[in-house]
Amino acid sequence: MPHEIDASFLALPLRQLADAALARARALGADHADFRLERVRSASWRLRDARPAGTSDTTDLGYAVRVVHGGSWGFASGVELTMDAAARVAGQAVAMAKLSAKVIAAAGPTGGTPSGSWGRVELAPEPVHADRTWVSSYEVSPFDVPDAEKSALLADWSARLLSADGVAHADASLLTVQENKFYADSAGTTTTQQRVRVHPQLTAVAVDPATGGFDAMRTLAPPAGRGWEYLTGTGWDWDAELAEIPELLAEKMRAPSVEAGSYDLVVDPSNLWLTIHESVGHATELDRALGYEAAYAGTSFATFDQLGKLKYGSPLMNVTGDRTAEHGLATIGYDDEGVEAQSWDLVKDGVLVGYQLDRRIAKLTGFDRSNGCAFADSPAHVPVQRMANVSLQPAPGGPSTEELISGVDRGIYVVGDRSWSIDMQRYNFQFTQQRAYAIRNGRLAGQLRDVAYQATTTDFWGSMAAVGGPQTYVLGGAFNCGKAQPGQVAAVSHGCPTALFENVNILNTTEEAGQ
Template identity: 65%
Template sequence: MPEPDPEFTRLPYRRLSEAALGRAVELGAEHADFRFERVRDASWRLRDARLTGAFDTVATGFAVRVLHQGVWGFAAGTEHTAEAAVAAVERAVAAAAAARPLTRARTEPAPEPVHRDRVWVSSYRVDPFALSPRERTALLAERSAALLAGAGVRHVDAALQAVRESKYYADTAGTSTVQQRVRVLPEFTAYRPDPRSGALVSLRTTAPSAGRGWEYLTGEGWDWDTELAALPDLLAEKAAAPSVTPGSYDLVIDPTNLWLTLHETVGHATELDRAIGHEAAFAGTSFATPDRLGELRYGSPAMHVTADRTAEHGLATVGFDDEGVAAQQWDLVREGMLTGFQVDRGTAARAGLPRSNGCAFAGGFDRAPLQRMPNVSLRPAPDGPDLDALLSRVRDGIYVVGDDSWSIDTRRQNFQFTGQRFHRIRDGRLAGQVRDAAYQSTTVDFWRSLEAVGGPGTYLLCGAFHCGKGQPVQVAPAGHGSPAALFRQVNVLNTTGANPR
């Protein structure tokens, strides 16, 4: 297992924490926590195998949060001195006092066991920041050049984002943790002219972002050579494909597409702060309200969705959340029924739950933690079919591969999703691509149309590298695993507008 970044472990976060938490106790805080972060975030972009842009930034700072007379106060700072930490606590207590007249009820966070002197590092082998900029650019350029040499390919875009997040947390209950996670987002997009209009048609790789290191770019966890070799022919087929005929189709949806539908229709809908109306200002609420727990038929009996902070290589995998809660796994939907929500310590207490399930995360050292999504995944059937067997059940349908655009309403009910590729299925076999397709439904109608999920061999862990929430907006990663899955009679639209009235 990799060790935490030595540049981080040399920083004086323990001394700052002791000063901050000691001052919080002196000022009468019922609870206080201290978080120190060093986040390195880098990105590279190439066009036709030539570097067009890059950045490499480091954000370092600390945050203090105090619960003072039942009200939260928050402050942050960048100076690595005990004096600065104490001053931040005093600002946080003042903020709590200012907010008290506007607060309807005291906050009582759900209890959490103490986790003392714990260290956790995510599962990766090669730190992407251990390579030189020249080495990172060279691999992207080599892959771009090989793709650009493909028949009919006119242009190639390549992009890579890498993040190393190092964090120390401590609170007045006695918990103290050091943790580090690494994640990468690689993409290659090929373009060729449409033979009819001359406009460029694009096709992007389906390799998911992952909680992995540089080894992911060299073939551990994804077969880049095979995907990039196949891309020019798939792009040529897409460019020449007919526009889809709108109608109702059976869909077999690949995990490279279904992860995003999970994210929008289940992940966001089962955030308890949304379900009780606390997130309405930014992105709406949820149709899946707490009073429907155990009663809402979310989908068919084949639908089993878990929330998980422990999945290896998951984008949302951690050892502990930003409230010192240990990572866990639990059910959100079981046999099609709504059985759980995502909660932090505050919403857990409001809901009468004995403990948070570890869903607090701050999008930076200068942001207060919000309730954020874990890895939300549709589980495969232990003895489920492979992809060919799922396709064989379809007489007339479409196989959907790769994510693209999406749209969903503020209650997470009505949605529309597109994809990278749409393959026609006729009599159980793939029969060429179609273009301009989008599938549209309501959340419960869609998931109730789920007939079968594939077996473990069809399962893939994907996810959202940048999920926005809150005001001011915060960004967090969220993982989503899925098998291939079969849905019956889903409405498919033509995105050019060629739809019957």
């Protein structure tokens, strides 16, 4: 049953505050103004060896006013929920825009930007969305479940792992968020939204008493735009995964070290999502490709002049940006600029055909419309261009994971994400995994240790020789994608099928470390 917006959020003076702020911005000559009031509640639980190791429960409540005045941005935020305060914050935003205009004028005509000109701030048009409401897809809010029930479930899961032979320690955690947001702008758009997300995770640790060597194995269950039902069996089989982890970890402890070289690589969705995030997701953020953004993840090799030309990967590569996917962490109804959620192509038949946009970047580069990628993680932060759910599409009628493996004579099958490294243009990278299996003559031949795959972005995606069918598709993701200065964090999902890559360079991480 669809949920309604939390009544306690609706009881706040949302429209009154927005009206006061927008009226003041208009009176001061703003060409555009938007108001955003947010209440973000985040809670977490951590257990170490089935015993409590920490909890938190915080709520961030406040509002922000952003304006375009005289061709410059202005932004200010506040927490006092009165009409006078909201109007005062709007005045501060206009004052900031006027100051920004002076700084830009003093910088001269070139301004140091990649395009050679600061230019006036203009926004791509967007239809007016009046009085719209959107709630994410979930059954039970985790905040409606008693804390004791959450802790008890994590303790039970931990105890199951600790009771198995070879498991020395078990870590468990649960992160939960409920985000409420009210948006209004001077064009007439008003939206009220609510979304819920959860991230449960367990890690088993094994220690060899003879050598002191140790390793760990983490659950593959991705974070999801779901509610408490995710932890009780909707969308993931926790009982099955917890039952198999101890033996898989024991096998990993016994596994031989990989021989470095060139291998065919079958990549499970539980690993491939992170490669998509780093080498496609960040690289197709247009602010990065233009050089306007470089914090945390650098710029991008996929520069704007290559749109429609860059051979990103093999013809089997079809990647979409999507703000509408059910249970996606970056799924919304409307972004923080009042743009309705959309789905669009980023890479089509291996060629770069699109980018992720906000309204400012869309207008600057000649796009007709933003695709809804503006987001702020707090009412105290200005919206920036953030990643959609960027996903590799499966092949209709495509093979199963087992069928992909059966076609490989000498290869490696990688499962689960672990460490990663990529350069500041999103081009040279390497990734490790939770588990790696040798493939010999079309069959899995036991786990391997110390495996990392290394490539450049276009070489890796160009080597994709087969894509799994819809039955292999999984929506992975993370809560903690970082961007901007001051830094902001956003949750994002990446769906993908299992895929086969030919002749990929495999490193032995122990040898690379000089050990």
